[in-house]
Amino acid sequence: MISNSSTHWGSISRGLHWLTLILILGLATVGLLMTELPNSPFKIQVYALHKSFGLTVLALTLLRLLWRWLAGSPEAISGTRLEQWTAKAVHVLLYILLITLPLSGWLYNSASGFPLKWFNLISLPRLLGGYNPQVKQLAHEWHENGFYMLAVLLSLHAGAALYHHYVKKDDTLKRMTGKMP
Amino acid sequence: MIARIPVFVLCLLILVPIQASATTYVQAAGSTLEFSGKYQGDAFKGRFPGFKTQMSFNPADLSKARLDVVIPLASATTRNPDYDQALLGADFFNSAKFPNARYTASAFKALGAGRYSAAGILELRGVKKPVTLNFSWQPGKSPLLTGTAVVKRLDFNIGIGDWADTAMIADDVLISARVVLNAR
Numbered sequence: 454m455i456s457n458s459s460t461h462w463g464s465i466s467r468g469l470h471w472l473t474l475i476l477i478l479g480l481a482t483v484g485l486l487m488t489e490l491p492n493s494p495f496k497i498q499v500y501a502l503h504k505s506f507g508l509t510v511l512a513l514t515l516l517r518l519l520w521r522w523l524a525g526s527p528e529a530i531s532g533t534r535l536e537q538w539t540a541k542a543v544h545v546l547l548y549i550l551l552i553t554l555p556l557s558g559w560l561y562n563s564a565s566g567f568p569l570k571w572f573n574l575i576s577l578p579r580l581l582g583g584y585n586p587q588v589k590q591l592a593h594e595w596h597e598n599g600f601y602m603l604a605v606l607l608s609l610h611a612g613a614a615l616y617h618h619y620v621k622k623d624d625t626l627k628r629m630t631g632k633m634p
Numbered sequence: 635m636i637a638r639i640p641v642f643v644l645c646l647l648i649l650v651p652i653q654a655s656a657t658t659y660v661q662a663a664g665s666t667l668e669f670s671g672k673y674q675g676d677a678f679k680g681r682f683p684g685f686k687t688q689m690s691f692n693p694a695d696l697s698k699a700r701l702d703v704v705i706p707l708a709s710a711t712t713r714n715p716d717y718d719q720a721l722l723g724a725d726f727f728n729s730a731k732f733p734n735a736r737y738t739a740s741a742f743k744a745l746g747a748g749r750y751s752a753a754g755i756l757e758l759r760g761v762k763k764p765v766t767l768n769f770s771w772q773p774g775k776s777p778l779l780t781g782t783a784v785v786k787r788l789d790f791n792i793g794i795g796d797w798a799d800t801a802m803i804a805d806d807v808l809i810s811a812r813v814v815l816n817a818r
Binding site: 493494495497501565566570576584586 | 674713714716719720795796797799
């Protein structure tokens with residue numbers, strides 16, 4: 454099943470979900486380590502990849518939201534009203550971060566006065582007029598704090614999925630892995 | 635009569651050099667020396683504040699023309715601290731070890747229409763190599779020299795090791811000079 458239904462996530466939504474997770478884990482690992490590298494062309498290449506994959510997350514998230522809007526999303530399987538409301542809030546915040554985290558990185562890059570090329574293929578414009586030390590510092594703080602917020606929300610999100618799977622023994626996680634009957 | 639000949643010769647000896655000599659100029663306010671290049675396909679620009687020019691120039695007699703420019707490197711700036719840190723560092727200008735670059739020229743030729751070319755020598759980061767400066771000369775009380783030169787950064791080991799990759803940083807760096815001169 455490609456599309457979503459009121460009970461199932463289709464393959465497109467599932468694919469985008471897990472692809473985004475893989476990208477985020479890679480981006481987080483590289484992002485935390487790359488600042489320690491001595492300045493060299495290798496460092497520049499690592500940064501270029503971090504930027505390109507980050508922009509990919511931005512594009513995939515926009516596609517995902519568009520698809521979710523077109524194909525709909527299944528309803529919650531179980532949980533109290535508070536649990537369902539919390540899940541919804543976490544999902545909304547995750548989407549917001551998946552958009553603003555790449556954007557803050559893009560802004561940081563622009564305000565640093567650096568060029569930006571998606572996988573060395575497509576040149577992207579500078580946001581908000583290019584080099585600006587104040588914007589640079591601010592964008593860097595947003596990028597960093599946004600990442601920590603994302604890490605907290607992802608832990609809540611994954612924790613809740615595991616709680617559904619192992620404690621409540623419902624199909625919440627299974628329907629995202631595609632193992633739901 | 636005979637006694638006057640040495641006086642006449644002496645007068646010639648004094649006059650000839652005066653007539654043929656070029657005016658010597660020093661740099662005045664409003665002068666700029668800039669560089670531009672490409673990093674990851676993106677243009678960057680910078681400038682060399684505090685450069686000093688001395689020039690002897692007379693369009694009517696280029697054989698006496700001389701140019702001497704001293705360029706402090708530690709103050710070179712792209713106005714982007716990330717770039718500047720690398721630019722002044724050991725792999726690029728290494729301004730701690732080579733504080734100045736120097737351009738000297740004594741071979742000039744006219745290109746017509748107020749334009750000239752100087753075949754000079756650039757000493758940069760311990761390397762001396764020929765660099766051609768093409769310029770226009772606007773005569774007057776404070777003449778204006780406007781010129782450009784292309785410097786191949788790798789000729790002078792600017793960006794060594796992995797930085798030598800010209801796909802990342804282009805080899806050609808364009809130097810643009812605008813020098814206002816005052817007679818000394």
